[in-house]
Amino acid sequence: MKVIIVGGVAGGASCAARLRRLDEKAEILMVERGPYVSYANCGLPYHVGGSIEKESSLLVATEQTFREQFAIDCRTRCEVVGISSKEKTVQVKNHATGEVTTERYDKLVLSPGAAPIRPPLPGIDLPGIFSVRTVPDARSIREWLDRGAADGCGMNSYTGFQTVTKPNRAVVVGGGFIGLEMVENLVHRGLEVTLVEKLNQVMPPLDPEMARLVERYMVKHGVRLELNDGVAGFQQSADGSLEVLTSSGKKHPACIVILAIGVRAETALAKMAGLEIGQRGGIRVDEQMRTSNPDIFAVGDAVEVKDFVTGQWALIPLAGPANRQGRIAADVIAGRNSRFRGTQGTSICQIFEAAIAQTGASEKLLTQLGDKDFEKIYLYPNSHAGYYPGAKMLAIKVLFRKSDGRLLGAQVLGEDGVPKRIDSFAMAIQMGCTIYDLEESELCYAPPYGSAKDPVNFAGMVAADVLRGDMPLCHWNSVGNGFLLDVRNPPELAVESVPGAVNIPLPALRARLGELPRDREILVICRSAQRAYYATRILLQNGFKVRNISGGMLSRSMLMAN
Amino acid sequence: MKVIIVGGVAGGASCAARLRRLDEKAEILMVERGPYVSYANCGLPYHVGGSIEKESSLLVATEQTFREQFAIDCRTRCEVVGISSKEKTVQVKNHATGEVTTERYDKLVLSPGAAPIRPPLPGIDLPGIFSVRTVPDARSIREWLDRGAADGCGMNSYTGFQTVTKPNRAVVVGGGFIGLEMVENLVHRGLEVTLVEKLNQVMPPLDPEMARLVERYMVKHGVRLELNDGVAGFQQSADGSLEVLTSSGKKHPACIVILAIGVRAETALAKMAGLEIGQRGGIRVDEQMRTSNPDIFAVGDAVEVKDFVTGQWALIPLAGPANRQGRIAADVIAGRNSRFRGTQGTSICQIFEAAIAQTGASEKLLTQLGDKDFEKIYLYPNSHAGYYPGAKMLAIKVLFRKSDGRLLGAQVLGEDGVPKRIDSFAMAIQMGCTIYDLEESELCYAPPYGSAKDPVNFAGMVAADVLRGDMPLCHWNSVGNGFLLDVRNPPELAVESVPGAVNIPLPALRARLGELPRDREILVICRSAQRAYYATRILLQNGFKVRNISGGMLSRSMLMAN
Numbered sequence A, B: 001m002k003v004i005i006v007g008g009v010a011g012g013a014s015c016a017a018r019l020r021r022l023d024e025k026a027e028i029l030m031v032e033r034g035p036y037v038s039y040a041n042c043g044l045p046y047h048v049g050g051s052i053e054k055e056s057s058l059l060v061a062t063e064q065t066f067r068e069q070f071a072i073d074c075r076t077r078c079e080v081v082g083i084s085s086k087e088k089t090v091q092v093k094n095h096a097t098g099e100v101t102t103e104r105y106d107k108l109v110l111s112p113g114a115a116p117i118r119p120p121l122p123g124i125d126l127p128g129i130f131s132v133r134t135v136p137d138a139r140s141i142r143e144w145l146d147r148g149a150a151d152g153c154g155m156n157s158y159t160g161f162q163t164v165t166k167p168n169r170a171v172v173v174g175g176g177f178i179g180l181e182m183v184e185n186l187v188h189r190g191l192e193v194t195l196v197e198k199l200n201q202v203m204p205p206l207d208p209e210m211a212r213l214v215e216r217y218m219v220k221h222g223v224r225l226e227l228n229d230g231v232a233g234f235q236q237s238a239d240g241s242l243e244v245l246t247s248s249g250k251k252h253p254a255c256i257v258i259l260a261i262g263v264r265a266e267t268a269l270a271k272m273a274g275l276e277i278g279q280r281g282g283i284r285v286d287e288q289m290r291t292s293n294p295d296i297f298a299v300g301d302a303v304e305v306k307d308f309v310t311g312q313w314a315l316i317p318l319a320g321p322a323n324r325q326g327r328i329a330a331d332v333i334a335g336r337n338s339r340f341r342g343t344q345g346t347s348i349c350q351i352f353e354a355a356i357a358q359t360g361a362s363e364k365l366l367t368q369l370g371d372k373d374f375e376k377i378y379l380y381p382n383s384h385a386g387y388y389p390g391a392k393m394l395a396i397k398v399l400f401r402k403s404d405g406r407l408l409g410a411q412v413l414g415e416d417g418v419p420k421r422i423d424s425f426a427m428a429i430q431m432g433c434t435i436y437d438l439e440e441s442e443l444c445y446a447p448p449y450g451s452a453k454d455p456v457n458f459a460g461m462v463a464a465d466v467l468r469g470d471m472p473l474c475h476w477n478s479v480g481n482g483f484l485l486d487v488r489n490p491p492e493l494a495v496e497s498v499p500g501a502v503n504i505p506l507p508a509l510r511a512r513l514g515e516l517p518r519d520r521e522i523l524v525i526c527r528s529a530q531r532a533y534y535a536t537r538i539l540l541q542n543g544f545k546v547r548n549i550s551g552g553m554l555s556r557s558m559l560m561a562n
Helices: A010-022 A041-049 A063-070 A135-146 A177-188 A208-220 A268-272 A319-333 A363-368 A418-430 A435-440 A455-467 A490-495 A506-515 A530-541 A552-560 B010-022 B041-049 B063-070 B135-146 B177-188 B208-220 B268-272 B319-333 B363-368 B418-430 B435-440 B455-467 B490-495 B506-515 B530-541 B552-560
Strands: A002-006 A027-031 A073-075 A078-084 A089-094 A100-104 A107-110 A114-116 A155-158 A163-166 A169-173 A192-196 A224-226 A231-236 A242-246 A251-254 A256-259 A263-265 A296-298 A347-351 A354-360 A374-379 A395-401 A407-414 A483-486 A522-525 A546-549 B002-006 B027-031 B073-075 B078-084 B089-094 B100-104 B107-110 B114-116 B155-158 B163-166 B169-173 B192-196 B224-226 B231-236 B242-246 B251-254 B256-259 B263-265 B296-298 B347-351 B354-360 B374-379 B395-401 B407-414 B483-486 B522-525 B546-549
Touching (some): A002 A100, A010 A027, A010 A319, A010 B530, A027 A078, A041 A135, A041 A177, A063 A073, A063 B506, A063 B530, A078 A268, A107 A319, A169 A242, A177 A208, A177 A256, A177 A347, A192 A242, A208 A347, A208 A354, A208 A395, A208 A407, A208 A552, A242 A256, A296 A319, A347 A418, A363 A374, A363 A395, A363 A407, A374 A455, A374 A552, A407 A418, A407 A435, A418 A455, A418 B418, A435 A455, A506 A530, A506 B063, A522 A530, A530 A546, A530 B010, A530 B063, A546 A552, B002 B010, B010 B027, B010 B319, B027 B078, B041 B135, B041 B177, B078 B268, B107 B319, B135 B256, B169 B177, B169 B251, B177 B208, B177 B256, B192 B251, B208 B347, B208 B395, B208 B407, B208 B552, B242 B256, B296 B319, B347 B418, B354 B418, B363 B395, B374 B455, B374 B552, B407 B418, B407 B435, B506 B530, B522 B530, B530 B546, B546 B552
Parallel strands (some): A002 A027, A027 A073, A107 A296, A169 A192, A169 A256, A192 A224, A483 A522, A522 A546, B002 B107, B027 B073, B107 B296, B169 B256, B522 B546
Antiparallel strands (some): A078 A089, A089 A100, A114 A263, A231 A242, A242 A251, A347 A354, A354 A407, A374 A395, B078 B089, B089 B100, B114 B263, B155 B163, B242 B251, B354 B407, B374 B395, B395 B407
16 A cells, blocks of 8 residues: 655654554655754744754654664655656655655655735735744744844944844734744844734634733734735835835835735645535535545645534634644555544633633634524633732633533633633533533642642632633623622722722622612622622622622723724 | 631631631631741742742731621631630630630631651751741741851852852751752752752652652752751751751761751641541541530641542641531531541642652552552553653652553653642542543644653553453563563664663564564563564564563663662
8 A cells, every 4th residue: 555645744744653653664754845854943942032942843753763673655845746646646746856656656745834814915025024824934034034134224233343233023913823922032032023913813713802901912022013004015125125014104214024824724635636615615524534536635724623612613723633634544545444533622822921822712703603592701810829929810711601611712811820710711611511510620720739729619619600600701792771889898999990980899788788770780890700709698688789890990991902 | 696716827727717608607717826827838948938928928818808808707816725625615825815715616626737856866957957838937048048157057048239149058957848949949049959868769658760850850950869868967067058967977078057857747736636647647537527425526737538549548638628628517517417538648749840749549558568469560651641841750650450441540750740740630539530541532632742652652552462361561670580572773872772682673573583582471572662562562473472571661761770
């Protein structure tokens, strides 16, 4: 059996190595267009920023590894330029020699990835405009940043013998994962960075009010945020520096521009082979990673996958799923019955001292799908016991099904303990947890690491209070003409208060029930909604109509920034 | 309805607050023997060590909070000294006045906790010997450490105007959680610390080979470890300093002794009320925290709970379960149908720069129970992508059922990323995950936080390789007379090698199969068992009888230290 694998990075490399483990006899040819296989593309922004110093650190496994350890015919700088699915052959062009050879396959695996989008805008090909996909891309960016730049662009730095002018202004176009990682890393290198994003938020998979928190970290670190403004073109000024022109007519000067608008599944080969393409533009595969042609498999960023929370097809260009898919394709080719379970879009991104992470469905997505059977809560617990030094506030949004309590999604931001919580939520979603299960979870606790009630438990308890009817909930965008009751203490109100809200501190509430209306719905406010919950319980049991405003003043500041 | 709650810390305080939320009208009396309610007993060692500077930080909620926010009659320094379950009354003694009053209850909740064991050894009452249970305990220890100690015991420190001699030698008796936390905090304060432990390992819930790693951190930080040696008594030397005498006849000088031998469920009141006591010496309760008397509930460290992994009754003195039990008792008293699901013993402990964590069953426990339907694996993955700075090796042991792959337990030690992994395992065990589920988990990955194959996925993959028969496994303690094949590279062998093992580096293996015996079982070794896995696959498919030694050289160093 001869298997040809097109693309030697995450999905392709995982497939090749797994297939060899399962089948010592198979003839395996792995063809990679670029100069490297199995490199750490997720590390590229950090190599540009300098946290990962050496380029060689990014090379997880080399051509030699594949040849020697796995007996795989691994060819870099070789590109599959043609497919005949009828004859089961591919044309492989060797970029070093220009030679094109024909290779026969029994099974073909496509792992071409997704290419950074480069819209055909005026000036898009000017020098100094980069994408971030490959090791050579990162190298070019580093070289551009390290070398003296054009006049009018840069800061002088005395390096001993000569004055070198280095680029000092960057524009990053696109506020997704790669865009944000590049922003952070360029700031880390000392550049002034402007982030231009067409949408009204960074990090599109997040809900916008959570994105607000990410944006605050950007602004705190001096990043100029230009939301709601697309790029219209690029031009070179007289002194050689770049200008980024936006739809709104602004001009942003730049010594370097990073394009991180998004990626597009590479489907040229798939189309050439007549394979089915999905509605989202990715290669359509079944649970076993088989395309519409039973001898051709596809994995990684080029394929559409099922989001198992929403049941929708999605393009989710993440490394974890790509690797899993590669192994599953290998299993199936080797005669096993493995199946890809779909994806839940778990992701995390470092934002300077903070991390933002997400798993499952967002409110935005559920709303788009017309789903109305969900509720959301906001909470702001400490990352670990508040009495132990270093505790940081986490901002958590949790989505769950109203009808049965099933956990649908979570978004977590904070400076400590984010991975711990998002992975608990991720495992919970995978296993079909309800919020009632989260209440009972036994997670690790010692003062430096958590709380006796972990934030994940706390999320379950708050959500369960809502579904059990113990705490009717409302949100800042639906307060209507409710009677606003603020149960905080007067010094807190002096800092920030809600116009029109009546203040009765929680300890005084039982004695002052007579001051509250019985004919209007009372909406209770405190800092984080905890004391408001206690107040809600008192009022409910005294016959008032009452709801707690989720997340209190803390969520107000997120939502009001919208 | 009048509810009396005996004990105002974790379980009792949770019960009281929850009950008030559910029932505005109930009369709630919470009686606490000590001066404080709802204090952070988990923080006491860190207050002694100074990381938590102020005693007031430990007081999570005060008597006043309970009175004002929760309208609870909260009485500190009051002790329940008698129960008549027939008359449904308790005798409450006010330690301030000496007065004893009788209080009637409809429902009674016992949350007396567990008391540090103080065996009746010679000299046990000498000054300078402390337990760590309450805020006053911590205060006494701090005062003892801060004040000038007896002659012959201490280091001189010049504090400006006078020379103060402070204690400089401590003996901690008992290597469980509190013992280890006290060791760390005393080292942090600059004391020379000796840890005396009767068993052959610290941290008894761990398997001994994992405890070895904890012990290495102790030794690295200068702690004198005295395992397999119990305390026989204490004496005061002529200069006033203490000596700890051990069963083996050793004498350890000490300026302060911390007793952390373990705790004993406080059952005096329960016995007085004629309640059923379990075989392990804790109060027996049902899933609703009801004792053998339907009007009396019990929660927290004093009760026996079901370990839901093994189905055994256990005493698990942890804060998380205590709080959950308190809330459940309140629910049931308020007429709800809540049930405690049991415990899985999830715990974590800081060991200087490392953390050790555990969830589910240990090998030791399974073996004690005569369970043979389990397998174990060891793995040593990086805490995050190896190419990103700061990655640290994790040591992970995972236990799973051979017959169906169900995850039974996990132990994780490392200097980074431990809470993230143990909580994923904990959630997985709660939800009845198999190791096949772990393979497919979608956990968060970005270079600073994880890997595309997270250690949790990796654990699932290794275990699944075993159960699918792709990688027959053996362990260092059962190599028997197998043929040892080391597939590492020669420079690695120069550092450490296994006597009698034949070396064929992995890349040369396919060409040198002729050198291997076909009539003996081949046991493959490498550093962490990954290359050995590749070798195992090659050999299996070439008709050899072969097994991989789990965890390779890294687990050998743990197991050989046993």
